[in-house]
Amino acid sequence: MANIERKANAQWNGDLKSGNGTISSLSGVLSDTPYSFRTRFENQPGTNPEELIAAAHAACFTMAFSNVLQQAGHAPRTLATDATLGMDASGGGFKIATMHLVVRGSAEGLDQQQFQQLAEKAEQGCPVSGALRGNLDITVEAIYEQ
Numbered sequence: 001m002a003n004i005e006r007k008a009n010a011q012w013n014g015d016l017k018s019g020n021g022t023i024s025s026l027s028g029v030l031s032d033t034p035y036s037f038r039t040r041f042e043n044q045p046g047t048n049p050e051e052l053i054a055a056a057h058a059a060c061f062t063m064a065f066s067n068v069l070q071q072a073g074h075a076p077r078t079l080a081t082d083a084t085l086g087m088d089a090s091g092g093g094f095k096i097a098t099m100h101l102v103v104r105g106s107a108e109g110l111d112q113q114q115f116q117q118l119a120e121k122a123e124q125g126c127p128v129s130g131a132l133r134g135n136l137d138i139t140v141e142a143i144y145e146q
Contacts, residue, residue: 010035023047050085050096057128058083061101061140064129065122069107072118078145079105096136104143115144 008030012021020036030047039046058081069076086098103119110118119142123129129138 023052050087053096053132054083054085054099057085057099057101057126057132060128061123061126062103064126065103065105065119068118068122068125069110074107074110074114074118077106077108079103098136099132099138100141101139102141102143104145106145110144112142112144116140116142118142 006026008023008025010021010023013019017037020034022032023030023035024032034046035048036044036046038044040048040050061083062079062081065079065081066076081101081103084098084100084102085096086100087094088097101119101123105115107115119140123138123140132138
C-alpha cells in the first residue's frame, strides 16, 4: 500500500481575539469552515482545532474498534463513539491534556468485560491515538448494548 497523505489549509485575518479564519480540506468536507477565538474559547458557532482533533479521534477509534471486533470473530453491529477533549490552562496558555472516548455498541458473542478489553486494544492500534499518546491522557469507556 502506498503512503497516504491528507491535506487541509487554514486562513486567518486579524489579531487573535478579534480576528477570524476559515479551514478547508482537499476532500471538500471542510470548505471555508469558520473558526475564531470565539468559536474556540467562547462556544460561538463554527469549529475549532480541538473539536477537529476530537472528531478525528472518534472516527479513527471507531473504525479501529470495528476491525478489532471483526478480527476477534465478533461481527460488529453498531458502534458510536463520543470523544471529549479536555484542555487545561497552564503556564499562561492552554494545553490539551485529556481525551475521553466513550463507545456504545454491540457485536456478536460478547459480554461487557470482553467489549471493554477489545475497545482498549482498538485504542492502542488507532493511528490518531498513536499520534496523541504521550502528549495527553487517553481513557476509553466501552458500553456494551445487547
